[in-house]
Amino acid sequence: MALGSALEKYQYLDKQDRAFLTRLTEGTIERMLEMDYAIGQYSKTPVDRMKPVIKNILRMSVYQLFYMDRIPDAAVCNEAVRLAQKKGFGNLKGFVNGVLRAIARGKETISCSDLSVKYSLPQWIVDQWIEEYGEETAVRMMQSQYEEKPLAVRVNLRRISRKQLMERLLSEGVCVQEVEGVDCALTISGYDHLRALPSFREGLFQIQDVSSMKAALMAAPGPGDYCIDVCAAPGGKSLHLAELMDGSGMIEARDLTESKVSLIEENVKRMGAENIKAVKMDASVLDKESVGKADVVLADLPCSGLGVLRKKTDLKYRMTPGQQAELVKLQREILSTVWQYVKPNGTLIYSTCTVHRQENEGNTYWFLEHYPFSLKEQVQMLPGVDPWDGFYIAKMERLLHD
Numbered sequence: 001m002a003l004g005s006a007l008e009k010y011q012y013l014d015k016q017d018r019a020f021l022t023r024l025t026e027g028t029i030e031r032m033l034e035m036d037y038a039i040g041q042y043s044k045t046p047v048d049r050m051k052p053v054i055k056n057i058l059r060m061s062v063y064q065l066f067y068m069d070r071i072p073d074a075a076v077c078n079e080a081v082r083l084a085q086k087k088g089f090g091n092l093k094g095f096v097n098g099v100l101r102a103i104a105r106g107k108e109t110i111s112c113s114d115l116s117v118k119y120s121l122p123q124w125i126v127d128q129w130i131e132e133y134g135e136e137t138a139v140r141m142m143q144s145q146y147e148e149k150p151l152a153v154r155v156n157l158r159r160i161s162r163k164q165l166m167e168r169l170l171s172e173g174v175c176v177q178e179v180e181g182v183d184c185a186l187t188i189s190g191y192d193h194l195r196a197l198p199s200f201r202e203g204l205f206q207i208q209d210v211s212s213m214k215a216a217l218m219a220a221p222g223p224g225d226y227c228i229d230v231c232a233a234p235g236g237k238s239l240h241l242a243e244l245m246d247g248s249g250m251i252e253a254r255d256l257t258e259s260k261v262s263l264i265e266e267n268v269k270r271m272g273a274e275n276i277k278a279v280k281m282d283a284s285v286l287d288k289e290s291v292g293k294a295d296v297v298l299a300d301l302p303c304s305g306l307g308v309l310r311k312k313t314d315l316k317y318r319m320t321p322g323q324q325a326e327l328v329k330l331q332r333e334i335l336s337t338v339w340q341y342v343k344p345n346g347t348l349i350y351s352t353c354t355v356h357r358q359e360n361e362g363n364t365y366w367f368l369e370h371y372p373f374s375l376k377e378q379v380q381m382l383p384g385v386d387p388w389d390g391f392y393i394a395k396m397e398r399l400l401h402d
Contacts, residue, residue: 007193015192020070028056028063029313030145033120035059038066038110042102045095053087054096061100065107073104115142124321125306132357137385141355144384145309150177150187152388153205154213154236156271157184158243160204168199182217184240185210203271208236209308211381211391215300215351216240218377218395224249225295230283230338233260235267235276237298242273252290254281283334287341294341296349301331303352303359307383307390324356331363339371342398348373351393355382360392372402 003025007018028035036047039058047055061080065073077100081093103110116123119142129138155162162183169176169188174197179185186205194200194207216237221227221244229238232253241251253264253276264278281287283299304324305315335350342348350367352359360380368375378394 011193018192020068023068024060024063026313027067028060031063031067031120032059032317033117033122034112035062035066035120037112037117038062038103038107039099041110042106043095043099051089051092054084054089054092057083057087057096058099061096062103065100065104077101077104115139119143119145121145121316125316125319128321128356132355133382137382140384141382141390142384145313147310147384149310150175150189151207152179152185152187152209152213154208154240155184155186156204156206156243158247159202159272162186165199165204168204169197172197172199179210182210182213184243185213201270206236206239206267206271208240209389209391211307211386211388212236212353213240214379214381214391215298215349215393216244218379218393219244219296219298219347219349221245221249221296226293227251227296227298228290228294228338228341229253229298229300230281230334231255231300231302232278232298233263235264235278237300238264238276239267239271239273241296241298242275245275247273247275249275249295251276252279253277254279254283256280256282284330284337286337290341292341292343294346295343296347297338297342298349298351299335299338300349300351301334303327303331303354304356306354306356307381307392308353310383310389324359328358328363331359332366335363335367336370339367339373339398342373344398344400346398347376348396348398349393350396351391353389353391355380355390355392360394364394364396368396372399373397374399 039047039062057080061076064071064076077097080100081097084093084096112118115126121142129141155165166176174188175190177187179187191197221241223245225245226249227241232238233255235253238251238253255261258280261278261280268276304319304327305312309316339348350364364378373396376395376397381388381391383390
Protein backbone atom coordinates (compact mmCIF):
# COMPACT_ATOMS: atom_id res chain seq x y z
CA MET A 1 0.00 0.00 0.00
CA ALA A 2 2.84 2.38 0.86
CA LEU A 3 4.60 1.65 -2.43
CA GLY A 4 1.38 2.07 -4.41
CA SER A 5 0.75 5.42 -2.73
CA ALA A 6 4.29 6.59 -3.52
CA LEU A 7 4.01 5.54 -7.17
CA GLU A 8 0.72 7.46 -7.44
CA LYS A 9 2.43 10.53 -5.97
CA TYR A 10 5.41 10.29 -8.33
CA GLN A 11 3.60 9.35 -11.53
CA TYR A 12 5.52 12.12 -13.33
CA LEU A 13 8.75 10.09 -13.01
CA ASP A 14 9.71 8.16 -16.12
CA LYS A 15 9.07 4.44 -16.34
CA GLN A 16 12.70 3.51 -15.61
CA ASP A 17 12.78 5.50 -12.37
CA ARG A 18 9.44 4.08 -11.22
CA ALA A 19 10.70 0.56 -11.95
CA PHE A 20 13.88 1.30 -9.95
CA LEU A 21 11.83 2.54 -6.98
CA THR A 22 9.60 -0.56 -7.12
CA ARG A 23 12.45 -3.03 -7.38
CA LEU A 24 14.47 -1.40 -4.60
CA THR A 25 11.48 -1.40 -2.23
CA GLU A 26 10.24 -4.91 -2.96
CA GLY A 27 13.71 -6.40 -3.35
CA THR A 28 14.91 -5.06 -0.01
CA ILE A 29 11.88 -6.56 1.74
CA GLU A 30 12.18 -9.87 -0.15
CA ARG A 31 15.83 -10.28 0.84
CA MET A 32 15.70 -8.67 4.28
CA LEU A 33 17.12 -11.58 6.30
CA GLU A 34 19.96 -11.95 3.81
CA MET A 35 20.65 -8.20 4.01
CA ASP A 36 20.70 -8.36 7.82
CA TYR A 37 23.15 -11.26 7.71
CA ALA A 38 25.50 -9.31 5.41
CA ILE A 39 25.30 -6.19 7.58
CA GLY A 40 25.98 -8.32 10.66
CA GLN A 41 29.27 -9.53 9.17
CA TYR A 42 30.69 -5.98 9.16
CA SER A 43 28.88 -4.09 11.91
CA LYS A 44 29.88 -4.19 15.59
CA THR A 45 26.34 -3.01 16.44
CA PRO A 46 23.83 -5.90 16.05
CA VAL A 47 21.17 -5.19 13.43
CA ASP A 48 18.32 -5.56 15.92
CA ARG A 49 19.84 -2.79 18.08
CA MET A 50 20.20 -0.22 15.26
CA LYS A 51 17.95 2.81 14.81
CA PRO A 52 15.16 1.72 12.42
CA VAL A 53 16.00 4.47 9.89
CA ILE A 54 19.69 3.54 9.85
CA LYS A 55 18.88 -0.16 9.62
CA ASN A 56 16.66 0.41 6.58
CA ILE A 57 19.13 2.73 4.86
CA LEU A 58 21.74 0.00 5.23
CA ARG A 59 19.36 -2.70 3.99
CA MET A 60 18.39 -0.69 0.90
CA SER A 61 22.02 0.08 0.15
CA VAL A 62 23.23 -3.51 0.57
CA TYR A 63 20.42 -4.70 -1.74
CA GLN A 64 21.71 -2.29 -4.39
CA LEU A 65 25.30 -3.45 -3.87
CA PHE A 66 24.27 -7.12 -4.22
CA TYR A 67 21.48 -7.10 -6.78
CA MET A 68 21.35 -3.84 -8.77
CA ASP A 69 24.07 -2.64 -11.11
CA ARG A 70 22.52 0.64 -12.28
CA ILE A 71 24.34 2.72 -9.63
CA PRO A 72 28.09 2.37 -8.88
CA ASP A 73 29.04 1.11 -5.41
CA ALA A 74 30.61 4.44 -4.42
CA ALA A 75 27.43 6.31 -5.34
CA VAL A 76 25.33 3.88 -3.28
CA CYS A 77 27.54 4.56 -0.23
CA ASN A 78 27.45 8.33 -0.77
CA GLU A 79 23.65 8.37 -1.13
CA ALA A 80 23.28 6.34 2.09
CA VAL A 81 25.40 8.89 3.96
CA ARG A 82 23.33 11.73 2.50
CA LEU A 83 20.11 9.99 3.56
CA ALA A 84 21.40 9.45 7.10
CA GLN A 85 22.14 13.18 7.35
CA LYS A 86 18.79 14.14 5.84
CA LYS A 87 16.96 11.97 8.39
CA GLY A 88 18.72 13.65 11.31
CA PHE A 89 21.43 11.06 11.96
CA GLY A 90 24.49 12.98 10.77
CA ASN A 91 26.38 11.67 13.81
CA LEU A 92 26.08 8.15 12.32
CA LYS A 93 27.22 8.97 8.79
CA GLY A 94 30.72 7.60 9.47
CA PHE A 95 29.24 4.35 10.74
CA VAL A 96 26.98 4.03 7.67
CA ASN A 97 29.83 4.82 5.30
CA GLY A 98 32.26 2.41 6.98
CA VAL A 99 29.87 -0.55 7.06
CA LEU A 100 28.79 -0.11 3.44
CA ARG A 101 32.28 0.36 2.02
CA ALA A 102 33.44 -2.75 3.88
CA ILE A 103 30.51 -4.74 2.45
CA ALA A 104 31.18 -3.37 -1.05
CA ARG A 105 34.78 -4.58 -0.83
CA GLY A 106 33.87 -8.00 0.56
CA LYS A 107 30.54 -8.73 -1.12
CA GLU A 108 31.95 -11.51 -3.33
CA THR A 109 32.92 -13.49 -0.23
CA ILE A 110 29.67 -13.08 1.73
CA SER A 111 27.58 -16.23 1.50
CA CYS A 112 25.49 -18.40 3.81
CA SER A 113 24.23 -21.93 3.22
CA ASP A 114 21.49 -21.61 5.85
CA LEU A 115 18.20 -21.80 3.92
CA SER A 116 16.48 -19.26 6.16
CA VAL A 117 19.18 -16.66 5.41
CA LYS A 118 19.72 -17.63 1.77
CA TYR A 119 16.02 -17.30 0.91
CA SER A 120 15.10 -14.70 3.59
CA LEU A 121 12.42 -16.95 4.99
CA PRO A 122 11.74 -17.28 8.73
CA GLN A 123 13.06 -20.58 10.07
CA TRP A 124 9.63 -21.89 11.08
CA ILE A 125 8.38 -21.62 7.48
CA VAL A 126 11.51 -23.39 6.17
CA ASP A 127 10.93 -26.20 8.69
CA GLN A 128 7.22 -26.45 7.86
CA TRP A 129 7.76 -26.65 4.10
CA ILE A 130 10.49 -29.27 4.40
CA GLU A 131 8.33 -31.35 6.75
CA GLU A 132 5.28 -31.15 4.47
CA TYR A 133 6.87 -31.32 1.01
CA GLY A 134 10.46 -32.56 1.39
CA GLU A 135 13.61 -30.48 1.02
CA GLU A 136 13.90 -30.59 -2.79
CA THR A 137 10.35 -29.30 -3.36
CA ALA A 138 10.64 -26.85 -0.46
CA VAL A 139 13.76 -25.27 -1.99
CA ARG A 140 11.97 -24.86 -5.33
CA MET A 141 9.14 -23.12 -3.46
CA MET A 142 11.65 -20.84 -1.71
CA GLN A 143 13.39 -19.96 -4.98
CA SER A 144 10.04 -19.06 -6.59
CA GLN A 145 9.82 -15.90 -4.44
CA TYR A 146 12.44 -14.31 -6.68
CA GLU A 147 11.21 -15.45 -10.08
CA GLU A 148 9.96 -12.61 -12.24
CA LYS A 149 6.74 -13.56 -13.96
CA PRO A 150 4.42 -11.62 -16.23
CA LEU A 151 1.11 -10.46 -14.78
CA ALA A 152 -1.81 -12.85 -15.36
CA VAL A 153 -5.14 -11.33 -16.37
CA ARG A 154 -8.57 -12.75 -17.09
CA VAL A 155 -10.28 -11.64 -20.29
CA ASN A 156 -13.80 -10.22 -19.91
CA LEU A 157 -15.22 -12.59 -22.52
CA ARG A 158 -18.65 -10.95 -22.36
CA ARG A 159 -17.12 -7.80 -23.85
CA ILE A 160 -14.23 -8.98 -26.00
CA SER A 161 -12.63 -12.18 -27.30
CA ARG A 162 -9.16 -13.23 -26.20
CA LYS A 163 -7.78 -12.63 -29.70
CA GLN A 164 -9.35 -9.16 -29.88
CA LEU A 165 -7.96 -8.22 -26.46
CA MET A 166 -4.50 -9.41 -27.48
CA GLU A 167 -4.64 -7.13 -30.52
CA ARG A 168 -5.90 -4.24 -28.41
CA LEU A 169 -3.15 -4.66 -25.81
CA LEU A 170 -0.48 -4.89 -28.50
CA SER A 171 -1.79 -1.61 -29.96
CA GLU A 172 -1.35 -0.08 -26.47
CA GLY A 173 2.31 -1.15 -26.42
CA VAL A 174 1.86 -4.10 -24.04
CA CYS A 175 3.66 -7.44 -24.41
CA VAL A 176 0.99 -10.15 -24.29
CA GLN A 177 0.87 -13.95 -24.45
CA GLU A 178 -1.84 -16.61 -24.33
CA VAL A 179 -1.98 -19.05 -21.40
CA GLU A 180 -2.08 -22.57 -22.73
CA GLY A 181 -5.09 -24.58 -21.54
CA VAL A 182 -6.96 -21.62 -19.98
CA ASP A 183 -9.08 -19.89 -22.60
CA CYS A 184 -9.85 -16.83 -20.49
CA ALA A 185 -6.26 -16.07 -19.46
CA LEU A 186 -3.44 -13.93 -20.82
CA THR A 187 -0.15 -12.71 -19.39
CA ILE A 188 1.01 -9.13 -19.87
CA SER A 189 4.26 -7.26 -19.32
CA GLY A 190 6.09 -4.15 -20.51
CA TYR A 191 3.40 -1.66 -19.44
CA ASP A 192 3.96 1.35 -17.16
CA HIS A 193 0.93 1.24 -14.88
CA LEU A 194 -2.44 -0.42 -15.42
CA ARG A 195 -4.67 2.63 -15.05
CA ALA A 196 -2.86 4.19 -17.99
CA LEU A 197 -4.23 1.41 -20.25
CA PRO A 198 -7.60 2.28 -21.85
CA SER A 199 -8.39 -1.45 -22.13
CA PHE A 200 -8.11 -1.81 -18.33
CA ARG A 201 -10.22 1.29 -17.62
CA GLU A 202 -12.87 -0.01 -20.02
CA GLY A 203 -13.14 -3.27 -18.08
CA LEU A 204 -11.88 -5.56 -20.83
CA PHE A 205 -9.82 -7.58 -18.37
CA GLN A 206 -9.33 -8.23 -14.65
CA ILE A 207 -6.05 -8.86 -12.81
CA GLN A 208 -6.25 -12.43 -11.55
CA ASP A 209 -3.73 -15.24 -11.19
CA VAL A 210 -4.45 -18.38 -13.21
CA SER A 211 -4.53 -20.52 -10.06
CA SER A 212 -7.26 -18.25 -8.71
CA MET A 213 -9.24 -18.52 -11.97
CA LYS A 214 -9.45 -22.26 -11.45
CA ALA A 215 -11.77 -21.76 -8.44
CA ALA A 216 -14.67 -20.48 -10.57
CA LEU A 217 -13.83 -22.89 -13.39
CA MET A 218 -13.99 -25.79 -10.91
CA ALA A 219 -17.28 -24.47 -9.49
CA ALA A 220 -18.75 -24.59 -13.03
CA PRO A 221 -21.97 -22.66 -12.28
CA GLY A 222 -24.94 -23.24 -14.54
CA PRO A 223 -27.18 -20.66 -16.28
CA GLY A 224 -29.51 -18.98 -13.81
CA ASP A 225 -27.69 -20.28 -10.70
CA TYR A 226 -27.69 -18.40 -7.42
CA CYS A 227 -24.15 -18.13 -6.03
CA ILE A 228 -22.77 -16.71 -2.81
CA ASP A 229 -19.11 -15.68 -2.57
CA VAL A 230 -18.68 -15.30 1.19
CA CYS A 231 -15.26 -13.53 1.26
CA ALA A 232 -15.32 -11.88 -2.14
CA ALA A 233 -13.08 -8.77 -2.14
CA PRO A 234 -11.73 -7.54 -4.49
CA GLY A 235 -14.30 -9.49 -6.51
CA GLY A 236 -12.25 -11.38 -9.11
CA LYS A 237 -13.81 -14.79 -8.49
CA SER A 238 -17.35 -13.35 -8.26
CA LEU A 239 -16.85 -11.60 -11.57
CA HIS A 240 -15.56 -14.82 -13.08
CA LEU A 241 -18.67 -16.69 -11.87
CA ALA A 242 -20.84 -13.94 -13.38
CA GLU A 243 -19.08 -14.27 -16.69
CA LEU A 244 -19.36 -18.07 -16.73
CA MET A 245 -23.12 -17.64 -16.19
CA ASP A 246 -23.24 -15.25 -19.17
CA GLY A 247 -25.00 -12.55 -17.18
CA SER A 248 -27.81 -14.82 -15.95
CA GLY A 249 -28.68 -15.76 -12.36
CA MET A 250 -27.21 -13.83 -9.44
CA ILE A 251 -23.97 -13.73 -7.49
CA GLU A 252 -24.01 -12.21 -4.03
CA ALA A 253 -20.48 -11.01 -3.33
CA ARG A 254 -20.05 -10.56 0.42
CA ASP A 255 -17.27 -9.19 2.59
CA LEU A 256 -16.68 -7.91 6.09
CA THR A 257 -16.09 -4.15 5.72
CA GLU A 258 -17.45 -1.18 3.79
CA SER A 259 -14.04 -0.59 2.20
CA LYS A 260 -13.94 -4.16 0.85
CA VAL A 261 -17.51 -3.90 -0.44
CA SER A 262 -16.58 -0.62 -2.17
CA LEU A 263 -13.63 -2.36 -3.82
CA ILE A 264 -15.94 -5.09 -5.14
CA GLU A 265 -18.41 -2.47 -6.42
CA GLU A 266 -15.61 -0.58 -8.16
CA ASN A 267 -14.52 -3.71 -10.06
CA VAL A 268 -18.10 -4.74 -10.84
CA LYS A 269 -18.78 -1.31 -12.34
CA ARG A 270 -15.56 -1.29 -14.37
CA MET A 271 -16.21 -4.79 -15.72
CA GLY A 272 -19.89 -4.06 -16.48
CA ALA A 273 -21.29 -7.10 -14.66
CA GLU A 274 -25.05 -6.84 -14.08
CA ASN A 275 -25.69 -10.07 -12.16
CA ILE A 276 -23.61 -9.29 -9.05
CA LYS A 277 -24.70 -7.66 -5.81
CA ALA A 278 -22.03 -6.57 -3.28
CA VAL A 279 -23.11 -6.94 0.35
CA LYS A 280 -21.44 -6.15 3.70
CA MET A 281 -21.67 -9.31 5.79
CA ASP A 282 -19.61 -11.30 8.31
CA ALA A 283 -19.05 -14.80 6.90
CA SER A 284 -18.75 -16.31 10.39
CA VAL A 285 -22.30 -15.22 11.33
CA LEU A 286 -25.19 -17.30 9.96
CA ASP A 287 -27.48 -15.49 7.53
CA LYS A 288 -30.78 -17.34 8.06
CA GLU A 289 -32.26 -15.84 4.88
CA SER A 290 -29.68 -17.70 2.76
CA VAL A 291 -30.04 -21.20 4.26
CA GLY A 292 -30.55 -23.83 1.55
CA LYS A 293 -30.77 -21.30 -1.31
CA ALA A 294 -27.39 -21.37 -3.08
CA ASP A 295 -26.44 -23.55 -6.04
CA VAL A 296 -22.80 -22.57 -5.46
CA VAL A 297 -21.07 -21.24 -2.36
CA LEU A 298 -17.52 -20.02 -2.89
CA ALA A 299 -15.49 -19.84 0.33
CA ASP A 300 -12.10 -18.35 -0.52
CA LEU A 301 -11.17 -17.82 3.10
CA PRO A 302 -8.62 -15.76 5.05
CA CYS A 303 -5.39 -17.76 5.22
CA SER A 304 -1.67 -17.51 5.95
CA GLY A 305 -0.99 -16.52 2.32
CA LEU A 306 2.20 -18.55 2.00
CA GLY A 307 1.43 -19.43 -1.62
CA VAL A 308 1.72 -15.82 -2.79
CA LEU A 309 4.95 -14.61 -1.15
CA ARG A 310 6.22 -13.50 -4.57
CA LYS A 311 3.47 -10.85 -4.58
CA LYS A 312 3.12 -10.13 -0.85
CA THR A 313 6.77 -9.73 0.03
CA ASP A 314 6.28 -8.59 3.64
CA LEU A 315 3.82 -11.33 4.63
CA LYS A 316 6.45 -13.90 5.62
CA TYR A 317 7.78 -11.62 8.37
CA ARG A 318 4.33 -10.87 9.81
CA MET A 319 2.83 -14.37 9.85
CA THR A 320 3.54 -16.59 12.89
CA PRO A 321 2.77 -20.23 13.75
CA GLY A 322 0.29 -18.94 16.34
CA GLN A 323 -1.53 -16.81 13.76
CA GLN A 324 -1.56 -19.76 11.38
CA ALA A 325 -3.24 -21.93 14.04
CA GLU A 326 -5.83 -19.19 14.66
CA LEU A 327 -6.55 -19.05 10.92
CA VAL A 328 -7.22 -22.81 10.87
CA LYS A 329 -9.84 -22.22 13.58
CA LEU A 330 -11.36 -19.24 11.73
CA GLN A 331 -11.60 -21.24 8.49
CA ARG A 332 -13.42 -24.03 10.33
CA GLU A 333 -15.73 -21.52 11.99
CA ILE A 334 -16.70 -20.00 8.63
CA LEU A 335 -17.08 -23.38 6.89
CA SER A 336 -19.29 -24.55 9.78
CA THR A 337 -21.58 -21.62 9.00
CA VAL A 338 -21.63 -21.18 5.23
CA TRP A 339 -22.23 -24.84 4.25
CA GLN A 340 -25.82 -24.32 5.35
CA TYR A 341 -26.42 -22.00 2.37
CA VAL A 342 -25.76 -24.84 -0.12
CA LYS A 343 -28.76 -26.64 -1.64
CA PRO A 344 -28.81 -30.46 -1.67
CA ASN A 345 -26.65 -31.48 -4.66
CA GLY A 346 -25.23 -27.94 -4.64
CA THR A 347 -21.52 -27.10 -4.72
CA LEU A 348 -19.21 -25.74 -2.03
CA ILE A 349 -15.80 -24.48 -3.17
CA TYR A 350 -13.22 -24.09 -0.40
CA SER A 351 -10.04 -22.32 -1.46
CA THR A 352 -6.99 -20.58 0.00
CA CYS A 353 -3.82 -18.96 -1.33
CA THR A 354 -1.57 -20.91 1.03
CA VAL A 355 0.44 -24.14 0.90
CA HIS A 356 -0.03 -25.07 4.57
CA ARG A 357 -1.55 -28.55 4.68
CA GLN A 358 -3.46 -28.05 7.92
CA GLU A 359 -5.28 -25.05 6.41
CA ASN A 360 -5.93 -26.94 3.18
CA GLU A 361 -6.37 -30.73 3.00
CA GLY A 362 -6.51 -30.88 6.79
CA ASN A 363 -9.52 -28.57 6.94
CA THR A 364 -11.22 -30.27 4.00
CA TYR A 365 -11.05 -33.72 5.61
CA TRP A 366 -12.14 -32.27 8.97
CA PHE A 367 -15.13 -30.66 7.23
CA LEU A 368 -16.12 -33.87 5.44
CA GLU A 369 -16.10 -35.75 8.76
CA HIS A 370 -18.55 -33.29 10.31
CA TYR A 371 -20.89 -32.16 7.52
CA PRO A 372 -23.02 -33.84 4.79
CA PHE A 373 -20.75 -33.37 1.79
CA SER A 374 -18.71 -35.53 -0.56
CA LEU A 375 -15.37 -34.53 -2.07
CA LYS A 376 -15.55 -34.26 -5.87
CA GLU A 377 -12.08 -32.84 -6.55
CA GLN A 378 -9.17 -31.10 -4.83
CA VAL A 379 -5.95 -29.57 -6.10
CA GLN A 380 -2.89 -28.08 -4.40
CA MET A 381 -0.78 -25.83 -6.61
CA LEU A 382 2.73 -25.06 -5.37
CA PRO A 383 4.86 -22.00 -6.29
CA GLY A 384 7.99 -23.05 -8.15
CA VAL A 385 6.47 -26.45 -8.94
CA ASP A 386 3.35 -25.34 -10.81
CA PRO A 387 3.49 -22.38 -13.23
CA TRP A 388 1.34 -20.09 -11.06
CA ASP A 389 0.82 -18.99 -7.47
CA GLY A 390 0.45 -21.45 -4.63
CA PHE A 391 -3.27 -22.13 -4.28
CA TYR A 392 -5.58 -24.80 -2.89
CA ILE A 393 -9.10 -25.64 -4.11
CA ALA A 394 -11.54 -28.31 -2.93
CA LYS A 395 -14.87 -28.91 -4.67
CA MET A 396 -17.48 -30.54 -2.45
CA GLU A 397 -21.09 -31.50 -3.16
CA ARG A 398 -23.88 -31.46 -0.58
CA LEU A 399 -25.53 -34.82 -0.14
CA LEU A 400 -29.24 -35.18 -0.93
CA HIS A 401 -29.96 -36.36 2.61
CA ASP A 402 -28.08 -35.01 5.63
